[in-house]
Amino acid sequence: MSQTTRNLALPLIAAGQAQKHVTHNEALTLLDALAQLACLDRDLAAPPVNPAEGDRYIVAGPAPTGAWAGLAGQVVRFEDGVWAASAPRPGWIAYLMDEGALCVFTAAGWTGLGSALGGAASLAGLGIGTQADAGNPFAAKLNAALLTARAPGEGGSGDLRLVLNKEASGNALSLLFQKGYSGRAEIGLAGEDALSAKVSPDGSAWTGAWRIDPATGFVGFGAAASPGAGAPAAPVTAASQPGSPAIEIASHAATGAPEAVLRARIGRGTSSSPGALAAGDRLFTLAGRGYHDGGAYSGDAVSLGAYAEEGFAAGARGTAIEFQTTDLGSTVRRPVLRLRANGALELQPRAGVPAAGASAGQIVFDSTASAFRAYDGVGWQRLGNPVRFCAATNFDNYLAADAWTRVQFNEAAINGQGAFDAGTSRFVAPEAGAYLFGLSLGYRRNGTSSPAGFEARFRRNGVAEAGRCAVPAPVDGLGTLVLTAMLGLAAGDRVEVFARMRGADGYAAGAESQFWGHALG
Known part of the structure; x- marks a missing residue:
């Protein structure tokens, strides 16, 4: 029968043994040394110089010296002035007082308890400060937790990556x-x-x-x-939902004025190496789109944007703001208003006036008429660059007896909108509206001719207008015709002056003849 216990090799008292107390005390000494095992160090390969009674060490290998020779890996204790050794068995756990850590003895020797547990697999559950269960195999109840990367000096890389993985796209992670x-x-x-x-x-x-x-x-x-x-x-x-803003910026200040700022910052080049803006570069654009009955969203149908009006420099940063909208019945967005760098408000030209959607108070710049126009609730009225002209002739116009003849006015002293054509002696209405016309024709005799009357009238599109003026038996150099008329014209209508002599021929004196007119309202 073995004389020692199986696990700690404690000496057993033999039957009929004398001095049983010796064996008993030796067993107690071993228990005192190995139970609740706490060693001062495990890194020494030779005994310390002045050990204290009861000190315990794990002998470092592979070739210890002195009293520890041949005891590599064993637990030694200083007892009664000498070193005694115990060979560890797998599963022994020791607390290392200099490291403040536990180590365990395995077939590979003494190793840190954490490293030994690192080989554990397929744990059914792990609870820290609380009980793990089937629904939560890993559970922790604590007030703080820390995950930190292992530095290169500690055998790590300095990185820390926490990986979470799911089985398929439809699963939750x-x-x-x-x-x-x-x-x-x-x-x-x-x-x-x-x-x-x-x-x-x-x-x-x-x-x-x-x-x-x-x-x-x-x-x-x-x-x-x-x-x-x-x-x-x-x-x-x-x-957002209807009635709720998609984005709201709020600002409050305990002192001073609060300010809510939404800022765009742009530059040419890259973010690490930006370059100065050039003229025409956009600083920002706010744009709106809408879903249409074609089953898709429109392009940008309306926008508010800002752009550089010059290349940006330390002392020059001119900018402008531009509004763009889409006309009724159109799909093309176009500029309608600009606030320019020089402080000017600029309506963008359009050819003609809006075909739809006119209401009182609207103002446009009509590029066709080269003028601002306003809608007064009835029609579009010109606000500037009015249609007006004053034409003259630099020669005497011959008028045959009893024949209506067009008077040629070949010079225009005033010709707003270029509506009077000196080549054809006609006024051509650039736009529909009411116009006031006037003429004066001086009479000059042709030789001894004595006409019985001198007459003049306006013709529109070749048709005589109602009303004419006449001078009976005109006197050379004194007889003068003066006629005014207000006509309602459509765009493109032509107005000319015709005159005739009754009973004899004569002249419309060039130096004393004029044809004039202007738009009303």
Whole structure:
């Protein structure tokens, strides 16, 4: 029968043994040394110089010296002035007082308890400060936790990456934040591969806060973060319900004036090496689109933008603001208003006036008429550069007896809008409206001719207008015709002056003849 115990090799008292107390005391001494084993060090290969009674060490290998020779890896104790050794067995645990750590003896020798546990696998559960269960195989109840990277000097790389993995796209991989074990927020891959966050006031009703599309990296907020909302249309997309702003910026100040700023910052080149803006570069654009009955969203139908009016320099940064809209019945957006760098407000020219949507108070710049025009509730009225002319002739116009003859006015002293054509002696209405015309014709005799009368009238589009003027038996150098008429004209209508002599021929004196007119209102 063995004279020692199986595990700690404690000496056993033999039957009929004399001095049993010796064996008993030796066993107690071994128990005192090996139970609750705490060693001062495990890095020494030779005994310390002045050990204290009861000191314990784990002898470092591979070739210890002195009284520890041949005892590599064994637990030694200083007892009664000499060193005694005990060979460890697998599973022994010792506390290392100089390291403040536990180590365990395995077939490979003494190793840190943490490293030994690192080989553990298929644990059914692990609880830290609380009990793990089937629903939560890993559970921890604590007030703080720290994960830190192992530095290169500690055998690590300095990096730390926490990997979470799910089986398929339709599975969930998320962090769930709860209050009283009722969900309030969740971040992760919630049944798809898009990273999203959602919140809840009660753990039952959930609202999407933001969502990052995995294909584009575009971020959607609000309604654009809801499941099934589709991919965000831009790098940042904020969607809201009717009556609720998509984006709101709030500012409050305890002292001074509060200020809410939404700022765009641009430059040529790259973010690390920006370059100065050039004239025409856009500083920002706010644009609006709308869904139409063709089953898609329109292009940008309206916009507000700012651009550089000159190349940006330390002392020169001229900018302008531009509004663009789409005309009724059109799909093409165009500039309508600009606030220029010189402080001017500029209406953008358009050919003619709007064909639809006119209402009192509207103002446009009509490039066809080269003038500002305003709508007074009845029609478009010219505000500047009025249609007006005053024409003369530099020669005497011969008038045959009893024949209506067009008087040629070949010079225009005033010719607003270029409406009078000196080549044809005609006024051509550039736009519809009411016009006032006037003429004066001086009489000059042809030789001894004595006409019985001198007459003049206006013709519109070759047709004589009602009303004419006449001078009976005109006197050479004194007889003068004066006629005024107000005509309602359509755009393109022509007005000319015709005159005739009765009974004999004569002349419309060039030096004393004029044809004039202007638009009314």
